[in-house]
Amino acid sequence: MSRRKPTQRDLDLLAMPSIASQLPVRxxxxxxxxxxxxxxxxxxxxxxxxxxxxxxxxxxxRCFTIEASGYCxxxxxxxxxxxxxxxDLTASGPMNGVWQTWExxxxxVFSRLFQLLNPTR
Numbered sequence: 001m002s003r004r005k006p007t008q009r010d011l012d013l014l015a016m017p018s019i020a021s022q023l024p025v026r027x028x029x030x031x032x033x034x035x036x037x038x039x040x041x042x043x044x045x046x047x048x049x050x051x052x053x054x055x056x057x058x059x060x061x062r063c064f065t066i067e068a069s070g071y072c073x074x075x076x077x078x079x080x081x082x083x084x085x086x087x088d089l090t091a092s093g094p095m096n097g098v099w100q101t102w103e104x105x106x107x108x109v110f111s112r113l114f115q116l117l118n119p120t121r
Contacts (some may be wrong), residue, residue, distance in 0.1 A: 006069075010078050013054040013069035020049040022056040025064050027087035033064070040072035041079040047072055054081070062087045 024034045038047040047070035054068030068081040083093040092101040 004078075006078050010069045010080060013067065013080075014051075014071060014078070016053045016055060018049055019052050019054060019056060019066060019068050025056065025058070025085070028061060029087050031087045031089060033085050036066060036068075036081075036083075038068065038070040038079060038081055040070065040075060040077060042072060042077040043075040045072060045074045047079065052081075 019036050019038075023036065024032050026032050036052065038052045039045070040047055051073065052068055052070040054066065056064060056066050058064045063084050063086050065084045066081060070079045070081065071077075072079065081093075083091055085091050090101050090103050092099055094100075
């Protein structure tokens with residue numbers, strides 16, 4: 001496994017409050033995103049809440065953004081997260097350099113992401 005050197009932004013995010021302390025986020029249409037369970041990109045282990053830190057912002061009434069860094073004590077690496085969550089139970093974020101949108105009901109790699117996020121309506 002190759003590990004990249006932490007950037008200043010990684011370190012800044014890790015100095016911020018935990019993502020768990022900033023959730024849940026509630027939308028006007030009664031959709032609630034309860035949690036984010038980050039997975040280490042190095043060893044695929046869940047990153048504990050206290051090591052997943054950053055910002056939760058609300059750029060619009062129908063969307064919020066999480067920018068976070070998670071520290072994995074297991075493999076001593078940092079994983080960066082940049083995701084937007086929408087009131088229609090979709091999420092979007094960069095994948096291979098292009099912004100993509102994923103639906104909650106979609107099967108495959110991102111269905112696990114949504115299971116970990118625990119959204120409700």
